[in-house]
Amino acid sequence: MSQSIEQLLDLQQATLVSLSRLLEQEKAAIVERKAGEISQLATDKLALIHKVQQQDHLIASHPNREQLTASQDLAVRVEQIKTTVARCKEINEVNGEALQRAQLSFHKLNNLFQQSRGKQQMTYNSEGVAQNIRSLGTNIKA
Template structure:
């Protein structure tokens, strides 16, 4: 038995609310720098987005889709769905920016670490020219 347009709207509303909660969890995982959680939530987010897309296709091809414009109750549900989609987009953008900042911080820290390690291996030759020597002190024969 095919689902009614109302059932499809309710299903999509529930899926989008799940997506909104998941995005909030993702934000918390980013703040807490829990890489494993971030990866899992990203996969879950992708699955929910695919589900929303499938539901949207079912709604747009439904025989009663004209009711979405004609019936005030359905118009209100569609507006609620659009509001949640808008909120999800905003949260997702914030999460993306936070991930980019975290990645940039990691790269800066990694570069500082690399530079610090390089300074410990630097020495000067007899002409006063700086050299990085990886074998400093390991080729001594006593």
């Protein structure tokens, strides 16, 4: 039995609400820097987005799709869905920017560590020329 256009709209709205909640969880995981959780949420997010796309295809190919504009009730529901989609896009963009900032911070910190490590390994030879020595003190035979 085929689903009615109303059932498909309800399903689409429920999936988008789930996606919105998941995006909020993703935002919290980004703030708390929980890499494992961020990765799992990203996988779940892609699955929900795929589900939204499938539902959208079912709605677009439904034999009663013309009712979406003809019926005032259905038109209102479509607008609610569009509003939820816009909210999801906005949260996702914020999350993406936060992830980019976190990644930049990580790279800066990593560079500082590498620079610090390089300074600890620097020494001078008998001619006064600076050298990076990785084995400094490890080849002593006492």
